[in-house]
Amino acid sequence: DIQMTQSPSSLSASVGDRVTITCRASQSIASYLNWYQQKPGKAPKLLIYAASSLQSGVPSRFSGSGSGTDFTLTISSLQPEDFATYYCQQSYSIPYTFGQGTKLEIK
Amino acid sequence: QVQLQESGPGLVKPSETLSLSCSVSGGPINNYYWSWIRQPPGKGLEWIGYIYSSGSTNYSPSLKSRVTLSVDTSKNQFSLKLRSVTAADTAEYYCARVAVGTYWHFDLWGRGTLVTVSS
Numbered sequence: 001d002i003q004m005t006q007s008p009s010s011l012s013a014s015v016g017d018r019v020t021i022t023c024r025a026s027q028s029i030a031s032y033l034n035w036y037q038q039k040p041g042k043a044p045k046l047l048i049y050a051a052s053s054l055q056s057g058v059p060s061r062f063s064g065s066g067s068g069t070d071f072t073l074t075i076s077s078l079q080p081e082d083f084a085t086y087y088c089q090q091s092y093s094i095p096y097t098f099g100q101g102t103k104l105e106i107k
Numbered sequence: 108q109v110q111l112q113e114s115g116p117g118l119v120k121p122s123e124t125l126s127l128s129c130s131v132s133g134g135p136i137n138n139y140y141w142s143w144i145r146q147p148p149g150k151g152l153e154w155i156g157y158i159y160s161s162g163s164t165n166y167s168p169s170l171k172s173r174v175t176l177s178v179d180t181s182k183n184q185f186s187l188k189l190r191s192v193t194a195a196d197t198a199e200y201y202c203a204r205v206a207v208g209t210y211w212h213f214d215l216w217g218r219g220t221l222v223t224v225s226s
Contacts, residue, residue, distance in 0.1 A: 034212040043201055043216035050210035087152055091211040095167040096154040
């Protein structure tokens with residue numbers, strides 16, 4: 001199985017901050033990397049697919065980059081509704097695997 | 108718009124079979140891939156498997172011996188059966204649509220249903 005490791009596991013930030021979350025794969029996954037946002041008690045929501053493609057309806061302050069083993073999710077200017085847990089997920093090979101999550105909290 | 112809704116018992120006894128269904132409304136089930144993903148309380152996400160509308164499947168190796176996915180296109184729904192459950196199978200279970208192409212991803216999710224395994 002491909003292991004996905006996110007860093008940091010938790011992060012405190014303020015509204016308006018620029019935030020970057022990192023995801024590392026245990027082997028190269030090209031651009032087969034997706035990002036999801038999950039709020040408490042809710043289902044995950046797709047933000048970014050194919051490493052850098054913004055899902056329809058997702059604000060442009062979210063962006064993704066990377067290929068191979070190292071990926072980043074960047075939020076350019078944090079909004080109050082962005083405080084949530086973020087997960088990366090690889091779709092390069094079965095079984096599809098997720099990172100452990102990064103909890104973004106209000107400072 | 109397309110919506111997914113999970114349904115099934117919220118409590119299952121150890122060693123029994125967990126059975127859930129996912130109803131697809133507002134759009135077709137045909138010609139799509141559909142998946143199940145679970146999340147133990149306070150923990151991360153685990154992919155269980157996917158099924159195509161034709162019935163072809165692919166499962167996570169860690170669960171393959173206990174899982175069966177099926178689809179009923181006449182009812183626009185697909186289902187999960189997980190046999191011989193233990194407390195470790197207690198989780199929120201989500202159904203999701205798989206967007207395919209070069210890069211697969213889960214573009215639409217149900218709200219989830221909590222299943223507790225306990226006697």
